[in-house]
Amino acid sequence: MPGPPSALSPQLADEVREIFQVPPIAAEFEPLTHNPKNGVTAGVWRVSVGDRSAVLKVLTRGKDTTETWASSDDPRHWNFWRREAYVYEEGVARVWEPWGITAPELLASVERPDGDVALWLEDVRGEPATGWSTAAHAGHARRLGAAHGRALAERAEPLDHPWLSRRFLRDYTAAQTTGRDLLDDDTAWQQPLVRDHFPEGLREDMVRLRHEREWFLSVMESLPRVFSHLDQWPANLTSPHPGQSVLFDWAFAGDGALGEDIGNYIPDTIFDGFLPAARLPELATAAYEGYVRGLRDSGWQGDVRLVRLGMCASAVKYDWLTALMLSLAGDAQQLDYGGRRTVEAEHRYRERGVVLGFLADWAREARVLATELGFPH
Structure with a gap:
């Protein structure tokens, strides 16, 4: 599982500044459990600044992994790399809300220069x-x-x-x-x-x-x-x-x-x-x-x-x-x-x-x- 970034890239620093409206140097990154073999997930972190927090999930298609968990560019494939971003961006994650099942709020979806997508999500506590x-x-x-x-x-x-x-x-x-x-x-x-x-x-x-x-x-x-x-x-x-x-x-x-x-x-x-x-x-x-x-x-x-x-x-x-x-x-x-x-x-x-x-x-x-x-x- 990827650890916290050793140094904030300019891209990540801009994202932290946009989400928290504070200097990015104040952010702390805590790796969260996920399937490290899955080729669509570059990493998942809880990002905290003082008493505020958000979850950062980075979607990728360039991760080196096994054939079993390889990402796909086919939108219908079970492991299509960008599906989760679309689900949040289009509001599909909240279609069951009238019956008591919802999803974290999407704070930002960022297309990075390297082709990855950074999903910044509400850190739901419960x-x-x-x-x-x-x-x-x-x-x-x-x-x-x-x-x-x-x-x-x-x-x-x-x-x-x-x-x-x-x-x-x-x-x-x-x-x-x-x-x-x-x-x-x-x-x-x-x-x-x-x-x-x-x-x-x-x-x-x-x-x-x-x-x-x-x-x-x-x-x-x-x-x-x-x-x-x-x-x-x-x-x-x-x-x-x-x-x-x-x-x-x-x-x-x-x-x-x-x-x-x-x-x-x-x-x-x-x-x-x-x-x-x-x-x-x-x-x-x-x-x-x-x-x-x-x-x-x-x-x-x-x-x-x-x-x-x-x-x-x-x-x-x-x-x-x-x-x-x-x-x-x-x-x-x-x-x-x-x-x-x-x-x-x-x-x-x-x-x-x-x-x-x-x-x-x-x-x-x-x-x-x-x-x-x-x-x-």
Whole structure:
């Protein structure tokens, strides 16, 4: 993760002066956690001047990274480098505001001479979702359901700006290739961290999910369409006031399936340790019921099995994570999201094994629901 600039460039000094109306020498830069591998993010900082602060996020297309996380110039690509700037500039980040989900205020969007874009955003203080109760997660799910439900009830066409992502789930999962060849490798499944902490039968379930990937994606692409954030998880949320969510990191936003956002939110809450895996059934029930309640509150009267199918079939997003875990099982040092701290490997594999087993159950349920609803298999 990039540290604070060692010396303010003239460009950055001008930006600080414009935002804070003070000499730039007074600014302090604190690096914030983000995915350091993502090729569209040059860095994220909290910039403080006295008792005032803002968040600086620099978008780039020239960062050296892996092929998996490379930035794209294609406006429909899941990792289009400039999407988040457009989302803020065009006000799309605030379209869910009537239902209690908003975004930081855009203070400035600066096109830099080197081609990067500097987003200066409101530094929203509140209760981070990383520490929310199950009830708070369910409240956010209800607000999200209300936003999705109103659009569907009014038969409104989903937002379709030319820079919003399309086919996110298909293209994102196709890009995640690390360890894929290990899914059918006996030795990989006998590594101690895997053998001791992944549930019995998981190998067969995850190999089947990989082999049926195209079917799951086709089902997801056939479900009702809603404008989606596509990266909803607790690290991207805070609540400054009861009944309000502030959602960050709109880099993937675009077309999604009904239930897809909540299908991402639930497992990611556990995968990165914000709730223990033992509470996954409780969270899944509360968040799903909250989402459905929001849909009904806003007037959507469709078949609830479609919602459940969208959530459960979202399990296909995570077949790559099984492969990644197989590839990392021999590493003595396991790093957290952002790569700043080490995590205890046995705890990680035990917790994630529980979630992967839960997703295998989702996949089984999705197959049954799809058959009931007449999707070909």
